[in-house]
Amino acid sequence: MKTMYVCNDTITGIFSAVYDAWKTKKSEDECGIAIQGMLERELFCEYCRTEESEKKAQAVENLIKKHLGRRVYWDLYHAALSEDREKGDAILGTMLAARRIPDSRRIMEHLSHPKVEKVFKLSRNVGGEAHSYKGFLRFRELVNGVLYSEITPRNQVLTCLAPHFADRLPLENWMIYDKTHRMFAVHEAGKKWILVLNEEPEQSFAAQISERELEYARLWKSFCRTIAIESRTNPRCQLGHLPLRYRGDMLEMSDVL
Amino acid sequence: MRIQESMSMYEKLNILTDAAKYDVACTSSGTARKGDGTGMGSCEQSGICHSFSADGRCISLLKILFTNECIYDCKYCINRRSNDVVRTSFTPDEVCTLTMEFYRRNYIEGLFLSSGILISPDYTMELIYASLYKLRKECNFQGYIHVKAIPGANQELIQQVGFLADRMSVNLELPTAESLRLLAPHKTRKNILTPMRLVQNRMTENKEELAVYRSAPRFVPAGQSTQMIIGATPETDYQIIQVAESLYQRFELKRVFYSAFVHVNEDKALPKRTDEGPPLLREHRLYQADWLLRYYHFQAAELLSEENPNFNVMLDPKCNWALKHLEQFPVEINRADYKLLLRVPGLGYKSAVRIVKARRLGVLDFSDLKKMGVVLKRAMYFITCSGKMMYPTKLEEDYITRNLLDVKEKLPEEIRNMGYRQLSLFDDVRFAGSFTGKAGGAV
Known part of the structure; x- marks a missing residue:
C-alpha cells in the first residue's frame, strides 16, 4: 500500500516530509507527499501526518546540496514554493530518480522523467513570477519613512524577493506584504530581513502615506503616460508583457490621482 | 520660447x-x-x-x-x-x-x-x-x-x-553618411564614429586593467550600443544590415537598435507623410536579421544581396535564406553540427543546445523533439530524424513556401495589429518593384 506523507505548505514542512519518506527507503510507487489543505484523498493509500522540524528540513537541504548540487537545490527549492498541489510528490520523485542515474547532479537534464519535468516546470514558473515581481512591485513611503508594498502572487515568492531588495535597499526600512499567503518580509535598515507568517497589516497602518509620496506618485504616473509613443499605441502587446493580475498592485495602472 | x-x-x-x-x-x-x-x-x-x-x-x-x-x-x-x-x-x-x-x-x-x-x-x-x-x-x-x-x-x-x-x-542617427548630410546638416559621420571608437578602445584597455587589478574602476561594463532611424531615408535593408554588421565587427557594439521613423516634423527633406504609421514590419525584419547576425553566425551578405536588397515581408529572414539554399537541407537532427542546426528555420539557439545535449543520451525522434519544446511547424520541412522526415514532404521551394505561409508566422502584436489591413506584398513601397519575376509561386 502507498504511504502518503501529509505536511504543511512551507519549505520546512515539505522537506520534513521528504525526510520521513526518504528514511523508509521505499520506492517511488510506494510513497508520496501531499500538502495539508490541498489534499485529495485516493483509494488504497495510507495517510500519515509528518511532524515537521527545522532539523529534518536542514538535513534534507544538506543532502540535496551535497549530492545533487546547488543548481538542483535551486530548482527543488523554487518548486517547493509553487502553488501546485503535487509539488511535494514531484520533489520526492525527482530525488528518488536521481539515486538511480550515474551522475545525480545531472538529474535536471532527464526531462523525460515525468517528476523531473514537473519540478522543472514548477521551478521555471515560480522563478518567472519572482522575476516579474522584482520589476512590478511598487513601494510607497509611509509617514514613518517605511517603504511598504503589497503583492498578490500565485506562488510564495517572498523568500525570492527579499534577498534581492535587501541587497538593493540596504539602508531602508521596508516591508512587503503577500496578500495571497498572508505573510510579510520585513527589513530593518542595516540588518537582515525576516519572514513573518500568518499576520495581517492593520488597516490604518498602510493608508498613512508620507507627504512627499503623493508628489512622486504623480510624477511617476505622468512619466508612464508620456513615455508611450502615440502612433505605436498597442494595448494587446502591453497586455502580453504585463498581465492583468499584476496590475492591481501597480501604482501606474490604478485610476487614483 | x-x-x-x-x-x-x-x-x-x-x-x-x-x-x-x-x-x-x-x-x-x-x-x-x-x-x-x-x-x-x-x-x-x-x-x-x-x-x-x-x-x-x-x-x-x-x-x-x-x-x-x-x-x-x-x-x-x-x-x-x-x-x-x-x-x-x-x-x-x-x-x-x-x-x-x-x-x-x-x-x-x-x-x-x-x-x-x-x-x-x-x-x-x-x-x-x-x-x-x-x-x-x-x-x-x-x-x-x-x-x-x-x-x-x-x-x-x-x-x-x-x-x-x-x-x-552614440547615436548613428541614419545608416549612411549621405543621409546624415541630408537630414542632420550639423552632424558628420566622422564626428559620430570618433567617440564610438574611443569608447571601444577604452573598453579594451579596461579589460587589461581589470585582468591585472581586479578592483580597478570599470569602464562601460555593459558595453556600447547605437541606434539608427529606419525609413526616413532611401537605404535598402541590405545597406542597413551591412552597416550593422560592420558596427558589430569593427566597433564591437553590444547592440544596434533600429527605430521605425515616426513623423514629428514637416520638412521637404523627409519622406511624404502617409497614414500607414511607422514602418513597423520593416523594423521587425531588421531585428530578426540582427539576431541572425549576432547569435546565429549569419553574414549580412548571405541574407541579402545587391540584386535582392530588401527582406521578404511575408517570410522571416531565416526562412527566406533556407528556401534559397535548399541544397543544404534536410538536416539530420542526430548528426548535424550545432552551427548547421542553428540555420534550420524554426529552431532557436536554445532548442539547438537542447538537441545537442539530449542526443548524447540517445537517438532522437520527432516526439522527443516535441517534448523538449522544439516547435516543428516550420522546422519539419527542413529536418530528418534518423533519416526520416516527419511527414512525406517535397523539398521544393514553391511547395515549402506555400506551406510556410499557411502556418502564419507569429508576428509581434504591434505588427499584427496594424489593424485596418492585412499583410500584403506591397507593404513596403519599394519592395513591390523588386518582387516582380522573383519567387513565382509565393502567393
Whole structure:
C-alpha cells in the first residue's frame, strides 16, 4: 500500500516530509507527499501526518546540496514554493530518480522523467513570477519613512524577493506584504530581513502615506503616460508583457490621482 | 520660447520625457553588480522590466533628456532648434533626486540620460558628467546608468563619464553618411564614429586593467550600443544590415537598435507623410536579421544581396535564406553540427543546445523533439530524424513556401495589429518593384 506523507505548505514542512519518506527507503510507487489543505484523498493509500522540524528540513537541504548540487537545490527549492498541489510528490520523485542515474547532479537534464519535468516546470514558473515581481512591485513611503508594498502572487515568492531588495535597499526600512499567503518580509535598515507568517497589516497602518509620496506618485504616473509613443499605441502587446493580475498592485495602472 | 525658474518639476519631467521617448533602447541588461551596503542599488545581468507603456514597450529606466534645448537642426528630430516647442533643462540635482526617489520606490532600474546640445557639446557633456558624478559619488547610487556620449565633446570628458556609466551609446542617427548630410546638416559621420571608437578602445584597455587589478574602476561594463532611424531615408535593408554588421565587427557594439521613423516634423527633406504609421514590419525584419547576425553566425551578405536588397515581408529572414539554399537541407537532427542546426528555420539557439545535449543520451525522434519544446511547424520541412522526415514532404521551394505561409508566422502584436489591413506584398513601397519575376509561386 502507498504511504502518503501529509505536511504543511512551507519549505520546512515539505522537506520534513521528504525526510520521513526518504528514511523508509521505499520506492517511488510506494510513497508520496501531499500538502495539508490541498489534499485529495485516493483509494488504497495510507495517510500519515509528518511532524515537521527545522532539523529534518536542514538535513534534507544538506543532502540535496551535497549530492545533487546547488543548481538542483535551486530548482527543488523554487518548486517547493509553487502553488501546485503535487509539488511535494514531484520533489520526492525527482530525488528518488536521481539515486538511480550515474551522475545525480545531472538529474535536471532527464526531462523525460515525468517528476523531473514537473519540478522543472514548477521551478521555471515560480522563478518567472519572482522575476516579474522584482520589476512590478511598487513601494510607497509611509509617514514613518517605511517603504511598504503589497503583492498578490500565485506562488510564495517572498523568500525570492527579499534577498534581492535587501541587497538593493540596504539602508531602508521596508516591508512587503503577500496578500495571497498572508505573510510579510520585513527589513530593518542595516540588518537582515525576516519572514513573518500568518499576520495581517492593520488597516490604518498602510493608508498613512508620507507627504512627499503623493508628489512622486504623480510624477511617476505622468512619466508612464508620456513615455508611450502615440502612433505605436498597442494595448494587446502591453497586455502580453504585463498581465492583468499584476496590475492591481501597480501604482501606474490604478485610476487614483 | 525660453521659460525658466517658474516651471514645476511635474511640467519639466513631462517635457523632457516626451522629448526622450523616441530613443529606442530601454534595456538594463549586461551588468551584474551587488550592492556594497553603503548606498542604494544593484544590477542584474538579465536586466529587469519595471512596467510596460501603452505602446507595449518596456519601461526599465528613467528615460529623460537633460535638456531639450539644442543648437542643431536635425530634420527628423522634435527638438531641432527651428521647432517652436517649450524648452527646459534639469539641473544635476534634480536628476539625482528624481532617480533616487523613483529607484527606492522600485519604479525603475536606473537612469537613461540623453540630451539635446546646450551651448556646445562640451558644455552639455560636462552637465551630464556632473549629474552622474553626484549620483554615483554623493548619493552612492549603484543601479544601472545608460548615458549618451555626445559627438564632438572632449575625449577626456567622455572617458570620465564612461567610468560612471554602465552603458554608453552614440547615436548613428541614419545608416549612411549621405543621409546624415541630408537630414542632420550639423552632424558628420566622422564626428559620430570618433567617440564610438574611443569608447571601444577604452573598453579594451579596461579589460587589461581589470585582468591585472581586479578592483580597478570599470569602464562601460555593459558595453556600447547605437541606434539608427529606419525609413526616413532611401537605404535598402541590405545597406542597413551591412552597416550593422560592420558596427558589430569593427566597433564591437553590444547592440544596434533600429527605430521605425515616426513623423514629428514637416520638412521637404523627409519622406511624404502617409497614414500607414511607422514602418513597423520593416523594423521587425531588421531585428530578426540582427539576431541572425549576432547569435546565429549569419553574414549580412548571405541574407541579402545587391540584386535582392530588401527582406521578404511575408517570410522571416531565416526562412527566406533556407528556401534559397535548399541544397543544404534536410538536416539530420542526430548528426548535424550545432552551427548547421542553428540555420534550420524554426529552431532557436536554445532548442539547438537542447538537441545537442539530449542526443548524447540517445537517438532522437520527432516526439522527443516535441517534448523538449522544439516547435516543428516550420522546422519539419527542413529536418530528418534518423533519416526520416516527419511527414512525406517535397523539398521544393514553391511547395515549402506555400506551406510556410499557411502556418502564419507569429508576428509581434504591434505588427499584427496594424489593424485596418492585412499583410500584403506591397507593404513596403519599394519592395513591390523588386518582387516582380522573383519567387513565382509565393502567393
